[in-house]
Amino acid sequence: MENMNVHRSIVINGDLKFTNVSRVLQSKTFGKMITTFVNELEIRHSRKLKAVIPFRDENKSFDLEKFRDFVTLLNMKPLKDVMRSGYFDIQYGVDEYTAIMLDFLEGFYNYWRNIQRFMVKNESYNPDDGAKRSKAHSLASNNDSLKKLVLDLYRNILYNVTGKSLSIYRQLPSGAQVSFLVDHFDFPNDIKSKNDSLYRVPYVWEAIFEPPVIFYTQSSKRNGVFPIKKDKKILERFYMDSESWYAIPVKAGRLLIIAYCHKDFLELGAGLFNLFELATPEEFLHKKPDGAVFFGLDKSLFEEDEMRGFVVKEDGVYYGMLPNDPEIDYFGYMKKMILTLHNIIQIKNFWLPIHGAFAKIRLAGEKPVNIMLVGDSGAGKSETLEAIHKLPKELGCDVDILIDDMGSLHFNKEDELMAVGTEIGAFxxxxxxxxxxxxxxxxxxxxxxxxxxxxxxxxxxxxxEEISASTPVDYIFYINNYEKIDDAHAPIEMFDDLDTALAVFSEGKRMAKGTTGEVGITTTYFANPFGAVQLKSEHEKIAENYFKRMKEKGIKIGVIRTQLGIPGFEQDGPFVAAESLVDFIKHIK
Structure with a gap:
């Protein structure tokens, strides 16, 4: 068990077989954890420090090796016998030290469980499904062994401290929360970049989750946009240590993006598995990626206006660069950098990236209607679609969500407006x-x-398969979360004038919900700070062309009021919007 930033996360060596307690107690990881735990207790002047007074050397420093010996014995013998052995200078009475040690034990056990725990096992990739399943089962079994070992160790010591057996046993999550199978691949020279370290780090090809998975990051909001730095060269200015970095290949819609994640931010990398489709070695070994994200680079690489990330293009590939900074330790930065790269590439392909949600809504016995909802973070896109599920069952509503947050529009060869998604999940x-x-x-x-x-x-x-397919679009609505529904503001309104519609979408107004650093009424060009703002002039030309063609094709454009930004309407607002949308669909001729 090695490799850890002990304050936040631990990377457990999955190549080891967890068969006995000594492997845990004698590991460097246990030593670092217990030492850091004691240091944090000292900072807080905690009463739990009484437990380690007998394990101070002549300089009053914590004697780790003596404490290891104590815990090893305590796993085998009752506390009173360990104290009477004379091996340790414990000046407390048995009853008093029992209470002290129990408090320390519970604190340290909770400390372990609150650390973000990952297991990584090196396994040669084999495309055979049977081989892949076997290796995944082996990894899961190893994590189960670790979990059992930790629980048994805790329970043995608890019994030996208190002298009482438990009446209720709780199988608490005590092993790794997420486990990865990784391999080092040989990449063809014709798809390599100038930085060779990109191909020396381990690439994740499978993951196993132990729910419930709960992570705590150092930030909870996203601020600003990622500037595009033209003509900047950075690939040869850094080197990724293969012991500290992991590559997670994903597909953002139809684009291949490699996310390189420093171990200090591995919880953000783990989140990608619920949001994007994992790319296979057959996919990432035979072509250059469309883009790559680096999360956790040294801050010395970044200028003042780049500290929340920036985008560059080198050798035909777009790169998103993010520093090792607690202020951006938030999944929104990882997700939005990937989507920014996606949108920039789609603009260059003359597609129209959309910050919105897209769903196929079917009422009982009726033909499905495909609805696109456009709006910035916190506008109520996902919430409105989710609220449809809460409507009375007799309405017979069936909703297939194809885009939850970001997608793109294009016209196919038959000149039909089509939507393609990016994510398989929702954040x-x-x-x-x-x-x-x-x-x-x-x-x-x-x-x-x-x-x-x-x-x-x-x-x-x-x-x-659902989100990457091209799906026809029937209606497009802008999501308004800041206006209250009244006689002058209906839940749903359709635009008669193309210029008015384009102006509303382009203004991108919303009431900020605290999902970013913004507050109050804000405006963001086309409600899309992820590529559209950075390439505004190019996006404007595409948007004007698309809206004109939409009108010619009879695709209706309107606005839906969710009231999500109005205090007191956080639940009822999207519900009313959902009711109104279903009623609108019901009356479509």
Missing amino acids: VRLDDLQPGYAYSTMDRSIFMNPNIVNARVIVPQMTY
């Missing part, structure tokens, strides 16, 4: 979901900072 605010929804999906969700404002959950929702 949504817990507060804006219908009560109980997040907990009903706990077995497959990843929770981020559930204890604070802007708590989020990443939940898989769609298949890659």
Whole structure:
């Protein structure tokens, strides 16, 4: 068990077989963990420090090796026998030290469980499905062994400290929260970049989650946009240590993106598995990626205006660069950098990237209607679609979500407007979901900072085949979350004038919900700070052309008011919007 940033996360060596307690107690990881735990207790002047007074040397420093010996014996013998052995200078009475040690034990056990725990096993990739399943089962079994070992160790020591057996046993998550199978691949020279370290790091080709998965990051909001730095060369200015970095290849829609993640931010990398389709070695070994993201680079590489990330293009590939900075330790930065690269590439391909949600809505016995909802973060796109599921069952509503946050529009050879998605999952605010929804999906969700404002959950929702296919668009609505529904503002309004519609979409107005660093009424060009803002002049030409062609094709454009930005309407607002949308569909001729 090595490789750890002990304050936040641990990377467990999955190549080891966890068969006995001594492997844990004698590891460097245990030593670092217990030492750091004691240091944190000293900073807080905690009463738990009484437990380690007998393990101070003549300089009053914590004697780790003596404590290891103590815990090893305590795993085998009752505390009173260990104290009477004379091996340790414990000046407390048995009853008093029992209470002290129990408090310390519970604190350290919770400390272990609160650290973000990952297991990584090196396994040669084999395309055979049977071989892949066998290797995944082996990794899962090894993590089960670790979990059992930790629980047994805790329970043995607890019994030997208190002298009492438990009446209730709780099988708490005690092993790795996420396990990865990784391999080092040989890349053809014709797809390599100038930085050879990109091909020396381990590439993840399979992952196993132990729900419920809960991560706590150092930030909970995203600020600003990622500037594009033209003519900047950076690839040869850094080197990634293969012991500290992991490559996670994903597909953002039809584009191949490689996310290189420093181990200090591995929880952000883990979140990608619920949001994007994992690319296979057959896909990433035979072509250059369309883009790559680096999360956790040394801050010395970044200028003042780049500290929240920036984009460059070298050798025909777009790169998103993000520093090792606690202020951007938030999944929104990882997700939005990938989507920014996606959108920039789509603009260059003359497609129209859309910050919105897209769903196929079918009422009982009726033909499905394909609805695109456009709006910035916190506008109520996902919340409105989720609220449809809460409508009375007799309405017979069936919703297939094909785009949850970001997609793109294009006209096919038959000149039909088509939508293509990017993500197979959703990254949504817990507060804006219908009560109980997040907990009903706990077995497959990843929770981020559930204890604070802007708590989020990443939940898989769609298949890659669904989101990557081209699907016709019937209606497009702008999501207005800041106007209250009244006699002058209907829940749904359609635009008669193309210029007015384009002006509303281009202004991108919303009431900020605390999902970013913005507050109050804000405007963002086309509600899309992820590529559209950076390439505004190019995007404007594409948008004007697309809206003109939409009008010619009879595709209706309108606005839906969710009231999500109005205090007191966080739940009812999207519900009313959902009711109005279903009623609108019901009356389509």
